Amino acid sequence: MxxxxxxxxxxxxxxxxxxxxxxxxxxxxxxxxxxxxxxxxxxxxxxxxxxxxxxxxxxxxxxxxxxxxxxxxxxxxGCLQTREIAARKLKLVEERIADLVTMKKALARLVHACDVSSAGASCPIICLLADD
Amino acid sequence: MxxxxxxxxxxxxxxxxxxxxxxxxxxxxxxxxxxxxxxxxxxxxxxxxxxxxxxxxxxxxxxxxxxxxxxxxxxxxGCLQTREIAARKLKLVEERIADLVTMKKALARLVHACDVSSAGASCPIICLLADD
DNA sequence: CTTGACTCTGTACTATGGTACGGAGTGTAC
DNA sequence: GTACACTCCGTACCATAGTACAGAGTCAAG
The missing domain is CATH 1.10.1660.10 (Multidrug-efflux Transporter Regulator; Chain: A; Domain 2)
Incomplete structure (x- = not known):
């Protein structure tokens, strides 16, 4: 069969x-x-x-x-090369995590700025993005 | 002018x-x-x-x-909506970080398995990926 | 044989954020 | 006027990992 x-x-x-x-x-x-x-x-x-x-x-x-x-x-x-590839990918993943953590902090700061700003003030997020 | x-x-x-x-x-x-x-x-x-x-x-x-x-x-x-958008993005970034951390851990485990395996044994990374 | 689910094929499309291109035209400095 | 850098325009392309499609053909069960 x-x-x-x-x-x-x-x-x-x-x-x-x-x-x-x-x-x-x-x-x-x-x-x-x-x-x-x-x-x-x-x-x-x-x-x-x-x-x-x-x-x-x-x-x-x-x-x-x-x-x-x-x-x-x-x-x-090819075990040595395989390890090399995995180690390289690990490094890239770590770098990407670091980027995202930076992003997260900036976003958290923005959201917090909104939470503490008074009702009549201009939008802190927009102001920060529009800043020069 | x-x-x-x-x-x-x-x-x-x-x-x-x-x-x-x-x-x-x-x-x-x-x-x-x-x-x-x-x-x-x-x-x-x-x-x-x-x-x-x-x-x-x-x-x-x-x-x-x-x-x-x-x-x-x-x-x-539209300050309220802006805050909403930023908060949502923050959440997505956090989720992506969590995914990457999971990935990182798995990769680190694989690389470590290579480092501690004996020279004549089969490649631990390949074995794990090929596993059923 | 009939029927219906599955398969084939090669091209096109999705999503994202760009990037390239060619021939013709514009605009400025000399 | 000449020369050269820049611009226009609309279409096509890049990278990734799929996904869709239409009409025709295959295969297995009844």
Whole structure:
């Protein structure tokens, strides 16, 4: 019994859209499986693991391009490079957090300025944004 | 003496690109200034303030659509709504920070797993991503 | 065979915030 | 007038990660 998955079955097991599978294939993240001319794609059941790998890596902030790199390293057992990539992403995430914290503080200051300003005064948020 | 700025001068004073000014105009963030048919745009000097308002609001995480709303509120002195918008953005920024912190922790765990694993073992990052 | 769910294909679209472009025209200084 | 920097205009493009679509074809169950 030659067992394969249709694209819809793969998408369902991987918790993604059919269109997403097609997209990943176009992007080279998934290989074109066996497919009769004009017929349905026949995905190996192991392909589910690969889709899940992609989604897990995405959840960690990796772009699809980066994930393609990770998938290549998986095949080559390139552990040092993988660690390098993860460390770099960690740094970027930390930097983004720092940016957002700065943003948060500025916003909190603005909201607070509104809360303490008297009813007849001009809007502190607008004034600060309009300042020169 | 009727003083105006050309688009290049406005862009320079606002620290943006000429194309960006045109884009903001297309988006309705800036009004079409007086302009002879087929001639150069004549921007009032005060337009610099408006461009700076936009960039400051962007720095706080507001989208251009949201900024258009803020600009409208500036004209109407809508202080309560402005505070509402800022408070909502603050909340979104806080949520995004929380997401990133989760991401950071997971990445740090992965990098650490690499650091403590023995040289001959399989790559912990790949294993975790490939896990089922 | 019929039916209905699923699939294919390649192009276009979404959202965001820009950025580029080419040929023609404008405006200013010399 | 000449030269050169700047501007116009409308369309297309960039990056990311999908998502949509229409008409035709496939596949499996009844």
């Amino acid at each position: 030659n067992e394969y998955l249709t694209i819809g079955a793969l998408a369902k097991k991987g918790s993604v859209n059919v269109e997403t599978i097609r997209y990943y294939q176009r992007r080279g993240l998934l290989q074109l499986p066996f497919k009769p001319q004009g017929g349905f794609r026949h995905y190996a059941p192991e392909t589910v693991k690969r889709v899940r790998f992609i989604k897990r890596a995405q959840a960690l902030g990796f772009t699809l391009e980066e994930i393609a790199g990770l998938l290549a390293l998986e095949e080559k057992k | 009727n003083e105006y700025l050309t688009i290049g001068a406005l862009a320079k004073k606002g620290s943006v690109n000429v194309e960006t000014i045109r884009y903001y105009q297309r988006r309705g963030l800036l009004q079409l200034p007086f302009k002879p048919q087929g001639g150069f745009r004549h921007y009032a000097p005060e337009t610099v303030k408006r461009v700076r308002f936009i960039k400051r609001a962007q720095a706080l995480g507001f989208t251009l659509e949201e900024i258009a709303g803020l600009l409208a509120l500036e004209e109407k002195k």
